[in-house]
Amino acid sequence: MEYTRRELMTLAAARKIRDGEIVFCGTGISMLAAMAAKHIYAPNSVIIFETGAVDSRLEEIPLAVGDPRVMYGASSCTGLADAFALMQNPTTGRHVVGILGAAQIDRFGNLNSTAIGEYLHPKVRFSGSGGACDVASFVDRTILFMQHERRKFVKRVDYLTSPGWLDGADGRRRAGLPGGGPEAVITDLAVMAFDPESREMFLEAWYPGGSPQEVLAHMEFSVEVSRARELEPPSPRELKILREIVDPQRLILG
């Protein structure tokens, strides 16, 4: 069955979500992955948005986390203060998986969504953290979406917006952040993971038709590839649900 890379990316992320988890998601493909997970693998997961919506029905795809489509059919709608507190609270926060994206990432999963170049006089300015820094600071694990490009997988992010494993190993603990951190990076070429000791990125799987060499060619830094395998392609059932239930208008699948 034919599929697009975007469909595979969505499903690769969705497969990481466990039943019974609270799924924090942002806009775009991260929302799609959360919805796909709920419809396919994790029926009892609860999707939350930083804007304060809990367990939204998402009958149509929101184009922003402030979209009224996150409000419809939610079990509760409060505001930002409550949503972030739920993630920072250790009782609930340890059950949250966050899905994030960024403009740059380094080998420890630290993210830049603020600026390229010098912070005060940037070459390119992006949106800024939004809730990304908060989520990355608080929740038990994060799944990151990235386009696999050399200028995005960089040795050092120009601005560290959202904490990954910081300088690796127990860097988060030393900084005063709670446990947990990036678990996977889902790109248009591969799925990357992080070593449980060093917290360095390694290649977990390349996409069908690709290769570890192709992945490495699109990164400014090198990663270990010895643990890598080819990713399982989407099943017909995965694709059917994704296309017919999750994004039938192809607003985000394109």
Added chain:
Amino acid sequence: MEYTRRELMTLAAARKIRDGEIVFCGTGISMLAAMAAKHIYAPNSVIIFETGAVDSRLEEIPLAVGDPRVMYGASSCTGLADAFALMQNPTTGRHVVGILGAAQIDRFGNLNSTAIGEYLHPKVRFSGSGGACDVASFVDRTILFMQHERRKFVKRVDYLTSPGWLDGADGRRRAGLPGGGPEAVITDLAVMAFDPESREMFLEAWYPGGSPQEVLAHMEFSVEVSRARELEPPSPRELKILREIVDPQRLILG
């Protein structure tokens, strides 16, 4: 026109409330004074309760600040966090007048509503602060209700629950509290005020039929009486509104 001391006390406090103020009140006579003020002198005052009710209609007298009667017809009902924040916030808090009572008071208007005797092994235990310490810490001015008895007007309170002027003069500022503090003490014998410099209590007015000497005889400490006058008795209009509109069931007037 005949009247009871309790009626005069209520009106003496109510007369201190200005139009356009936010009136914080507790249970009992303080609620009665706030309602009387709104009906007689300060139609645009807004009554709030620490439980989170704003501008309650008070068609019937609540017997507690958690009574459902504070909810009926309120313009908003949230909770304790919002209510106290409104008082601690300098923009709104500077427009709040708080009405409080206590078991003991000293010459600087410091209040005890916690215990008589040693704190950990008290002779008599009372309810404790509730919101009284918070209100006394935050708001622009407080009006205090007390029974005029020697054991209540004491040289030193056994437990300082709610800050008055602390040790007088600029004691509040030194402690780190915002400006404002006790403005008057309304008792069953008199109205007491506080010197604007020393912040010491003095006799502002004794009740018709009484005398400064009678007032002093009911206090453990002495206060200045040279500025005192006889209090104006209730007008027929004041009494009519108090009896017919504010507490027709005489639940609190007795």
Added chain:
Amino acid sequence: MRIAPDKVMGLEEAVTRFVPDGAHLSIGGFTCNRNPMAAVYEIIRQRKRGFHLYAHSNGQGVDELVGAGCVARIEIAYAGTGRFAPTCIRFRKAVESGGIQFEDYSNYQMTLRFLAGAMGVPFLPTRSGLGTDILARWGFSEAMRAADPRLPKKKLVVLENPFGDWAETERVVLVPAIRPDVTLLHVQKAAPDGTCRIAGLAFADVEQARAARHVVVTCEELVGPEDLRDEPERNQIPGVVVDAVVHVPYGAYPTACYRHYDYDPVFLSDYRTAATDEGRWAEYLERWVFALRDQTARIAAVGPERLSAIQADPRTGYATGLKR
């Protein structure tokens, strides 16, 4: 917290599972309103012991738990039930006789402590209490705190404002977070997933629920899974924080439940009389708690006449003209 679409169970099971002896406990409501009384009576009936109780002004429920001997330690702002008991009677007796360990805070401080727990931060700041004995006098000694990892090392900390004179504030009181093992609430409406809709004042129920490791909710109305989703902004407590949902009509009785029923002035006056005397108090517990096997029996014992007198007027939400 628990994630499941259906958390409905019986009250006996909910208390057995989530309220062990020695638990750090908080209950919702305020003085004579929306206390989770059915849960309180079930706890007393199960003869639970050794609670560490956190209370702001959770009047009637606190007094009955203390009076029944379930509470070893209490952190509290206000022990009173309005005009019915300006100072809670069994609480007062327990403190004066040395039968309980206690520590005093203000209502806002307790609210902030629950809020800090809900926010997952170790403390929150306020100016409340500067210059008072609430700061100076501790109920729990430093030695006691040092020996118990479940207590913060300090009652409160005064911090000079690290932002200079920002907000015209020289210093603040930091109050430590509370994370109860379990919070018990009674609400008007709950869905099977734990989502709650409270009518009227929420008091500090929301903060208490979000601060707790476990939450048991009793409700007047148990609604269907879709019924509260029409107006999600009216649901103050998200389902994910709740562990058990129990359908208990009159679950706040004898305290009030806005839009359902008023407090029962007859019961609360009788309670006052009973609580004042040791013999009568034992009789009260026997007659009104131990002899009644559950909430159904309890409500039957109260009888239709008394319940009818406290029915809420649909216009006002309380029993208009109730003889108080």
Added chain:
Amino acid sequence: MRIAPDKVMGLEEAVTRFVPDGAHLSIGGFTCNRNPMAAVYEIIRQRKRGFHLYAHSNGQGVDELVGAGCVARIEIAYAGTGRFAPTCIRFRKAVESGGIQFEDYSNYQMTLRFLAGAMGVPFLPTRSGLGTDILARWGFSEAMRAADPRLPKKKLVVLENPFGDWAETERVVLVPAIRPDVTLLHVQKAAPDGTCRIAGLAFADVEQARAARHVVVTCEELVGPEDLRDEPERNQIPGVVVDAVVHVPYGAYPTACYRHYDYDPVFLSDYRTAATDEGRWAEYLERWVFALRDQTARIAAVGPERLSAIQADPRTGYATGLKR
């Protein structure tokens, strides 16, 4: 804050009275939802200048204020309008060209800063941002802060937990309070005394309103003084904090207003095109702001067809099936 039973006035008067040049300003809403756009356009029309703007993710309104040259400085967490502008275009141009001073925070930090202002405390604690450049890199220098009493002396302060390891927390970031001179909000319903009822998500509107010295509210429906009192728990903003209430149907257009209308994808796409080019941007401002004397003229210019397309479906609260 203002205490009066009737605060209703026109939008031109409200902006003239409460939004002076150079004001420290915040606006409600989130990205493409419930921004107080009519108020924003009135501000641009009055050619106000030199604002210090505080924003979490107040997308469209922020971008138009920045693009019209009203903003000198901004403290912000996120400048984006969802899919329509992943980075707000005029904001991006202003930053890249050095046309604006800016400082970055996270959404939660900004929310906490408003909440600190609302609570009247100098700061609130969080763990968000430890180890990041949000802490390390300041947009406003220490010298700039020292020279301006309206700025906190420090962007943020890291504090070792004074309660030891309480809440398993070693240290926290303290974020300084914000007290805007004025907050502008658009809500579904408001009463003449300023009481507001927001449907759907409140975002950080409540904190922003309570933190501000003045609040201007525009509303879809201006209701009678008694109309919101039937269910007071649904009213998130107490009247006392509000200074002006303005009846402005479609006051959030082109952003959405839950249960009334959706965002207008046509307008927002046209906006993106206009914002990208300096010439077209000047034309946009002329045609869509300066040439339209008020909201009535603006809504007439949008026309019934476009408005009809975005009408909210009563079932979902948005325009079901809208071509986006």
